Amino acid sequence: MPDFDISxxxxxxxxxATGIGVTILLSILSMAxxxxxxxxxxxxxxxxxxLLQLVIxxxxxxMRSIPVLVVIVWIYFAVPILTGINFPPFWxxxxxxxxxxxxxxxxxxxxxxxxxxxxQCRAALALGMSWPQVILNIVLPQAxxxxxxxxxxxxxxxxxDTAIASVIAVPEFMKRAETVASQxxxxxxxxxxxxxxxxxxxxxxxxxxxxxxxxxxxxxxx
Amino acid sequence: xxxxxxxxxAATQRPLLExxxxxxxxxxxxxxxxxxxxxxPGEVVCFIGPSGSGKSTLLRGTNGLDPFDGGEVFFDGxxxxxxxxxxxxxxxxxxxxxxxFELFPHKTALxxxxxxxxxxxxxxxxxxxQQAMAxxxxxxxxxxxxxxxxNLSGGQQQRVAIARALAMQPEVLLFDEPTSALDPExxxxxxxxxxALADEGRTMVIVTHEMSFARRVAxxxxxxxxxxxxxxxxxxxxxxxxxxxxxxxxxSHLGWA
Amino acid sequence: xxxDWSIVWLNKEALAEGALMTIVLTVLTxxxxxPLGIVLAFMRLSKWRSLxxxxxxxxxxxxxxxxxxxxxxxxxxxxxxxxxxxxxFTTGLVALVLCVSAYNAETFxxxxxSVRHxQTNAGLALGMSQLQVMKEIILPQAAxxxxxxxxxxxVSLFKDTSLVSVIAVGELSHVALQIRSQSFRVLxxxxxxxxxxxxxxxxxxxxxxxxxxxxxxxx
Ligand SMILES: Nc1ncnc2c1ncn2[C@@H]1O[C@H](COP(=O)(O)OP(=O)(O)OP(=O)(O)O)[C@@H](O)[C@H]1O
Ligand SMILES: [Mg+2]
Numbered sequence: 001m002p003d004f005d006i007s008x009x010x011x012x013x014x015x016x017a018t019g020i021g022v023t024i025l026l027s028i029l030s031m032a033x034x035x036x037x038x039x040x041x042x043x044x045x046x047x048x049x050x051l052l053q054l055v056i057x058x059x060x061x062x063m064r065s066i067p068v069l070v071v072i073v074w075i076y077f078a079v080p081i082l083t084g085i086n087f088p089p090f091w092x093x094x095x096x097x098x099x100x101x102x103x104x105x106x107x108x109x110x111x112x113x114x115x116x117x118x119x120q121c122r123a124a125l126a127l128g129m130s131w132p133q134v135i136l137n138i139v140l141p142q143a144x145x146x147x148x149x150x151x152x153x154x155x156x157x158x159x160x161d162t163a164i165a166s167v168i169a170v171p172e173f174m175k176r177a178e179t180v181a182s183q184x185x186x187x188x189x190x191x192x193x194x195x196x197x198x199x200x201x202x203x204x205x206x207x208x209x210x211x212x213x214x215x216x217x218x219x220x221x222x
Numbered sequence: 223x224x225x226x227x228x229x230x231x232a233a234t235q236r237p238l239l240e241x242x243x244x245x246x247x248x249x250x251x252x253x254x255x256x257x258x259x260x261x262x263p264g265e266v267v268c269f270i271g272p273s274g275s276g277k278s279t280l281l282r283g284t285n286g287l288d289p290f291d292g293g294e295v296f297f298d299g300x301x302x303x304x305x306x307x308x309x310x311x312x313x314x315x316x317x318x319x320x321x322x323f324e325l326f327p328h329k330t331a332l333x334x335x336x337x338x339x340x341x342x343x344x345x346x347x348x349x350x351x352q353q354a355m356a357x358x359x360x361x362x363x364x365x366x367x368x369x370x371x372x373n374l375s376g377g378q379q380q381r382v383a384i385a386r387a388l389a390m391q392p393e394v395l396l397f398d399e400p401t402s403a404l405d406p407e408x409x410x411x412x413x414x415x416x417x418a419l420a421d422e423g424r425t426m427v428i429v430t431h432e433m434s435f436a437r438r439v440a441x442x443x444x445x446x447x448x449x450x451x452x453x454x455x456x457x458x459x460x461x462x463x464x465x466x467x468x469x470x471x472x473x474s475h476l477g478w479a
Numbered sequence: 480x481x482x483d484w485s486i487v488w489l490n491k492e493a494l495a496e497g498a499l500m501t502i503v504l505t506v507l508t509x510x511x512x513x514p515l516g517i518v519l520a521f522m523r524l525s526k527w528r529s530l531x532x533x534x535x536x537x538x539x540x541x542x543x544x545x546x547x548x549x550x551x552x553x554x555x556x557x558x559x560x561x562x563x564x565x566x567x568f569t570t571g572l573v574a575l576v577l578c579v580s581a582y583n584a585e586t587f588x589x590x591x592x593s594v595r596h597x598q599t600n601a602g603l604a605l606g607m608s609q610l611q612v613m614k615e616i617i618l619p620q621a622a623x624x625x626x627x628x629x630x631x632x633x634v635s636l637f638k639d640t641s642l643v644s645v646i647a648v649g650e651l652s653h654v655a656l657q658i659r660s661q662s663f664r665v666l667x668x669x670x671x672x673x674x675x676x677x678x679x680x681x682x683x684x685x686x687x688x689x690x691x692x693x694x695x696x697x698x
Pocket of ligand 1: 273
């Protein structure tokens with residue numbers, strides 16, 4: 001076993017720590033945007049017109065068949081050529097990851113809505129609610145709870161996807177770890193440290209969501 | 223050892239099942255507390271008693287699915303072994319019917335009945351399926367042989383489960399509340415199959431909450447409470463003139479007499 | 480802006496080779512990660528606490544770090560730890576297998592655990608051995624739940640093979656990105672890459688939907 005020299009990590013700790021900050025920021029922003037757009041599109045996917053449903057399905061399946069890496073480099077390199085607008089890498093990554101993750105959220109929202117029994121809607125309609133009221137007050141709250149575990153794994157995927165943004169030099173943690181590794185010629189230490197960091201970021205996140213779900217699961221049953 | 227009751231029909235023979243000072247605990251909770259009872263060949267014995275009194279636990283220990291902590295069970299004069307490979311041999315001679323049927327959902331009714339002989343007894347498939355067909359006919363389900371369990375009613379599933387147990391040609395049948403997961407309409411069809419088996423002279427141990435069935439079919443009734451035997455006797459005694467006050471309370475609670 | 484799509488046609492052979500490499504990686508990874516996942520799942524379910532713990536640690540670790548990091552780590556660290564020089568292809572394959580077998584282990588474990596305990600009892604009560612119960616009763620039922628998830632994992636894996644491009648394995652995205660940087664026909668090449676992925680991935684996604692529908696457990 002070779003010696004383990006952590007001095008490069010200590011020397012560039014600020015550089016690495018801001019990288020972790022960028023990773024977290026990018027994860028939160030893309031997740032928030034994806035949940036927002038995914039919910040809207042998910043509702044449209046279930047209740048929208050036939051044409052709208054087809055378009056959304058096509059978008060979702062397209063994202064299921066193209067790697068996120070491809071979306072990221074396309075948005076970063078190709079969009080400026082088409083539009084003449086140059087985004088900084090962070091924004092390109094945010095847009096690309098959001099486009100990609102939104103598709104997963106659409107599927108989850110759709111499945112969540114479809115899992116609510118029709119009787120629940122009928123009961124609410126019988127009380128005199130309008131359809132938007134039924135969706136907002138009855139369907140979505142129950143579906144949201146059932147969706148929690150799946151949303152948890154999407155959050156985990158999102159955090160992992162932000163590491164791919166390193167290929168367009170977004171100054172997030174993966175990129176910074178790579179930089180430190182190559183400059184210090186000590187890749188073993190730096191990448192092993194990176195494994196620790198990502199694990200500490202991801203493991204508690206997914207566990208917390210599982211924990212919350214177990215506490216509230218009963219509210220989603222009907 | 224307790225003397226066999228003179229009232230018992232087969233009590234002159236050696237018991238087929240003999241429980242001696244059987245105990246079972248779950249953590250600090252005592253589910254079975256020094257149970258000593260006998261089951262004689264050809265007898266139908268019903269276990270009754272309030273929920274949580276240990277009836278299922280006693281049944282599951284009988285074929286070693288959930289072994290007892292203390293005491294012994296003798297089956298046909300042999301002590302119930304603890305080694306997995308040996309207890310298997312004993313299980314092949316006992317049939318068990320579960321509250322939730324536990325049919326194998328990936329197999330048809332016929333395959334469910336034939337799987338025991340095929341995998342456990344290494345019987346020829348054709349022969350096993352012929353026998354299975356005969357057993358399905360016996361429980362009145364010959365026309366459902368190719369149905370999967372999802373496409374059978376609860377009562378039909380339970381009848382297939384009985385046929386599955388019979389396919390091993392068991393020396394004793396253990397029933398754990400075979401009708402309590404059923405709709406009222408289908409309880410009758412299962413009970414009448416069980417009655418027919420009783421009339422064949424099979425040895426049966428039945429945990430049940432169906433008091434009128436126990437009254438009609440049982441040769442011997444054992445009342446449990448909190449892991450102990452409260453009272454045992456022929457059905458006439460238990461249902462008409464119980465000797466123990468708690469038995470009377472339990473039965474009247476169920477609306478009996 | 481002038482577009483010149485002939486660049487795609489000129490490089491059709493390289494792109495086809497890249498696409499082939501993507502498929503080879505997907506197939507190879509899955510055929511190694513399925514048996515490995517089964518082994519890990521059985522370790523996790525075994526009586527021996529240390530085996531179970533070992534499997535759990537492996538699975539939790541590789542499920543909770545980004546694949547791209549596993550790729551880098553394999554590329555830079557494995558040669559330091561063991562004195563064997565692997566090709567980039569082998570390194571990429573190892574990284575993919577590590578990650579996917581962790582996912583598969585969870586899939587198999589969940590599949591086996593999803594079969595009610597009463598089913599085991601019913602088999603045992605017939606006199607079956609533990610092994611027979613596993614083979615005749617648990618595994619066939621678990622398979623119905625496992626196959627749809629494996630199909631989903633397959634589709635993700637197909638996409639994730641693109642990440643080994645960072646260590647210059649010549650699969651589709653690496654080839655396309657190389658041509659892009661040599662030819663400066665950025666938009667054309669990147670679009671072509673996306674379209675080729677789409678043409679290969681779309682049927683797979685649809686196929687995985689079909690598998691899910693077909694094996695949907697109705698109880
Ligand atoms: N695996 C177990 N772990 C802990 N406690 C158990 C377990 N199995 C049974 N018990 C407890 O043992 C007691 C006896 O259970 P058992 O199932 O034998 O009762 P029962 O007489 O069959 O009741 P019921 O009529 O409701 O089926 C119950 O209080 C139950 O809570
Ligand atoms: Mg019970």
